[in-house]
Amino acid sequence: MDLKNALESFVGGDEERAVSPVIGVILMVAITVILAAVIGTFVLGLGDRVSQAQPTAQFTFDYANNASDQAGSTADYVNVTHDGGDGVESSQLKITVDDVTAWDENGIKGGNGFAEQSGWSGKLTAGSSISIYDDADAKIEDGQTVKVIWTASGSDKTAVIGESEVSF
Template sequence: MNFKQLFTEDRAVSPVIGVILMVAITVILAAVIGTFVLGLGDQVSETAPQAQFTFDYDSSAYDLTATHDGGDPIEANNLVAVGDINSSQAASEVEDDGTVNVAMSAGTSVVIETNAVSDPTVRLTWQSANSDKTATIARFG
């Protein structure tokens, strides 16, 4: 047996490594293409906006004014008022279920009618339009 020939001959190594590399590249490409075809690529990068709000409560009218002070803008219908809100609100900016119909950006305000309680608790919650993600943006009370 010639040991020198055994260590220098590598004919079978090259095809095996080539097949392994081709399978790995195929699996990676299939995963990337499958992610975007199934629509998962949009949800991966979706995060809640970062925004600051100030609140002004008028206890005589039970109105809570939420003002967007800065940060990321929030699209209409992605912001929901949750808590001690009046379910039959007269304000056209907020639906009966608390959905805010106004796109909120710096300087924009929305009036939320609250229940007749002394210290209402209201949360402004962001809801994603593409998935079931939610996040509390601001809280009063």
């Protein structure tokens, strides 16, 4: 019997052995829950939303009908000015006139009938402005919609951060 008591004291009694497996199970469940939460966040795309929020910037739109352009001919203009709010990288913006791209990070879209008098580059802050005029076939007309569209870098997330209706 002394051998049995000695063995039990060395290995541990039944009461002490149950603690270790219970703690192990609790730790495994906790690790599983944490991993599921992290993986679920990125699978559902919540990680992208957290990384880059849309800027809150204000823009004003000024229009001129049959104004003189750089070449001395007449054209219709839109002047878009960043009035305040968050600074925005010009590489993340594009300007559309009635859903036709007039300007993007690569510059003016001359093939779409637009020309640029002055442009945007770098980080835009209050006072930054761009002037776009129609180059051919009256592309900027009364009632059309001009939009400033922001695109998150490294993502396909977009948002309209400025919008106006052409009014001469």
